[in-house]
Amino acid sequence: MADVPLDRVAETAATEVEDLTLHHPHSWLTRYVFSQDAKTISIQYTVTALAIGFIALFLSWLMRLQLGFPGTFAFIDAAAYYQLITMHGMMMIVYVLTAVLLGGFGNYLIPLMVGARDMVFPYANMLSYWFYLLAVVILLASFFAPGGPTGAGWTLYPPQAILSGTPGQESGIILMLVSLIVFIAGFTMGGLNYVVTVLQGRTRGMTLMRMPLTVWGIFTASVMALLAFPALFVASVMMLFDKIFGTSFFMPSLIELGTPLDYGGGSPILFQHLFWFFGHPEVYIVALPAFGIVSDLIATHARRNIFGYRMMVWAILAIGALSFVVWAHHMYVSGMNPWFGFFFATTTLIIAVPTAIKVYNWILTLWRGDIHLTVPMLFALGFIVTFVNGGLSGLFLGNVVVDVPLSDTMFVVAHFHMVMGIAPVLVIFGAIYHWYPKVTGRMMNEALGKLHFWITFLGTYAIFFPMHYLGLLGVPRRYHEMGEASFFPASAQMLNAYITVLALVVGAAQLLFLFNLIWSIRHGREAGGNPWRATSLEWQTPETPPPHGNWGREQPTVYRWAYDYNVPGVAQDFIPQNMPPEAVPLGPRPAPGGMS
Amino acid sequence: MYVALALFVIAIGSVVFHLLSPWWWTPIASNWSYIDHTITITFWITGLVFVAVVLFMAWCVWRYRHRPQQAEVLYEPENRRLEWWLTVVTAIGVAAMLAPGLYVWRQFITVPPDADEVEIVAQQWQWSYRLPGPDGRLGATAIRHVSDDNPLGLDPDDPRGADDVMVQGGELHLPVGRPVKAVLRSLDVLHDFYVPEFRAKMDLIPGMVTYFWLTPTRTGTFEVLCAEMCGVGHAFMRGFVVVAEESDYRAWLEQQQPARPAAQRAVPVIAER
């Protein structure tokens, strides 16, 4: 690990001096534990989030067992089932997807891709991780608290979230809200870094329009998260007051299982507005980084420039802005003023246009490319299929009157698992296979990777596509068992059992990934600095894995955009962003085949 | 090769599954067949897009896969015409779904003036109903009036409520062919009155009154489900709606007891305050 020695500050160029005031680790503890290096923080975030992801996956197994074979497993009663779905949902959405895509990938990729030495506020960045870990610990503590974790559903709707008909109302709900508040505080410290590093930390020549789309996606998502998470913060604080101090922000006068309570006058709908003011942007906070990353995976592995780069950037910005004015499409049947339906259905369907443009541009990038079906590319293709499927079913739910019969049914569950569950997870896998060689210097095993891809992609599609039809049939979500119902045929219960079996298989297949991840650290093939022959800056570091400070003596200078693949008249099929125009080897394009 | 084949199978397989699926919406029993039509339109448009996108991908993956004799890769950063053209087509497709959606939504929220009122009250974990008596009007209610004798919290001073008919935990009967405005109220937490055959549904919220309306179009007994999570009994919060011919409905209504028998009714003071 060659740190930039501080005694070289004097002889470096003026533009570098500021960056050399990095925090240099002096001990094992500050290097690997309380590290202020964005790359270490990234690994800490990713590993923690993956661990939570496996716990949440395990919870989903248990609830699938109950749904597939109701009554067979005595320990999964209604209360336990609600605790399982609540914790599965909240963990996956906030503590896994948000944490990996922003805290994990953001930390690793932003500084490297914009040519910075580190994040601009490394100390706050370190605190961000430790706050996140604290939030995770508080969340997990609720499993051991009296009454267990909250079973209010991940939406935590009052009044039921804090009343005795709901499991975990003793302490689980309090721990959940406190954990969210800590998470938000921690995220704010990290998010400031992601945003300001893109604003101020870009190296010479890295204009905004030369940034890879990954950076655009993570940057926009971070801005959105900074502005959307306060809504969850406000809602959580107010609900804590309602629960602990007996205020009536959200609580109307009501009878709790026969006993009148002291609450009065509050509005449950107010909570829903605040929650979804966070909750809808959250969908795009997860999606936009995935959009960005998948754009770069496709361009790199199809050896072709991303098609319509400008449109892609504008679409990201448009989606980011629009996503703040669609929140009430989660509330069409909530009893809010029905006239809002016209506005929110319109804004929601308008968002489909920039999103569709992104999909077209991905597949047009494949067109007339040189497609290498590497593991990252497979995951990118899987993402497109899954995302298109989930996005299109979103057009059902966003269109106010179509939502009426479908809302709160399994159709919704299938939709959001496709679009913001499986789709971003496929991107996360693809991204890990793609950037693993940069992080460790070794490749992940390709055969295992392909096996992992096929089971995960086909398996999840076969799980969630038929699930839509349970919703069409009328099966409500959040039922621990359907029981007897005239419209619920025996075949539908068989479908449930089939989904459960498949979910167990696909879940178990994730161990392949885990094994590959750990095994390849020591036994993977040596990767070299740029195994995918990619153009963006993170592949051009002088050393791999990049040491503290990333760039050795001199920060790179950027001469071009991130997508110069197969440029006519150039003798290699990619031009790194930091290659000066005079160094570009001219000549006929090489015959393809350098890499399989 | 396998990748292209897999994509092809997914595109075609999804359509085949859709066509052969034994799981489909229940036969409709209300006037909201408009909603079904809108869903059908949406299925057509989204289905076409899905198949087109995935098949095009499959073709690209097959045609432009990495090979020794590779055709030249096209260097084309953008194509303004193609992009605008796709944008416009998408916008038209979106509008084709949104327009009928909004049109039907307007009907959905506009209650016909001649609709009968029925109140649906939810509590953990039971449905109750209240129908106006001969005066055709429902009496006022408040949570503070709720007691063992007055489970729905009727205002004892409101004369309009005296003849109201209450059904506690039983079946709701509705006459076929007459528009009904369901007025919704909850005593404790959020619930959602959901009859799959009616298509319509709406949340019940403590502290406020919500509504939806429908016209039952065929007789029969239909299952009521709760569709908004309401605690551990959520899945068991069931009930039945019986849609009957007008005469049968009248006969049923006759048998129901009013809220306060005539003898106990407070002398109607002055209704207006």
Added chain:
Amino acid sequence: MTAAVAFLVLLAALAAWWLYGQRLMSRPWLAAGIVEDTGGLAHMPAAKVGLGVFLAVVGALFSLFLSAYTMRMQLADWSALPVPRILWVTTLLILLASAALVWAVRSARRGEKERALDGLLAATGFGSAFLGGQLIAWDELAGSGYRLADNAANSFFYVLTGLHGAHILGGLVALVAVTVKLWRSPDAAAAQLPVELCALYWHFLALVWLVLFAVITGWAGDFLAVCRQLLS
């Protein structure tokens, strides 16, 4: 959610103005070579931009609380509480603290260390007095029977002033740290940026307080009603 959406529209306008200068319409594949970055933020210190972004987050937080306030206020059980007189004094104090920081920034820019220190100390004093005044207001209200859970108006008053007070407390800690730094450093120039950051943070919180005060006293509502009448 009007307040929150209005705040975000304001931010979006700022972002659009900045992006306008970033040549988002350019075709990046056409020009290879060195392009110097344009745009107004390029030469600002990262800390200042960071604080700006942080204040946007704080602004979103308070605007969301105000949205919740206005929505909750329209419900039937709302009964506004009397505004304690001491809040007039604390409003004056927070403005005085802001003024003292303006003085400190000016002095620090001129390199006048002693005067800058005076400004910082005065701001710390006024700021602490502000917090003390807010506590007295709490005490007064609680003493006259306006307890937290009695009415949503009370709950909002305590939560909003408490949250604002917590931010002020953070500002005070920063002020003390900067004062010590300036006091120890040989010349005022070294502490110029931290002093500016403190001032920016403080002005923003003073502005937030003015808005909160206007909403709590009901003037904001009256003002909007008048505007609506003028428009219609």
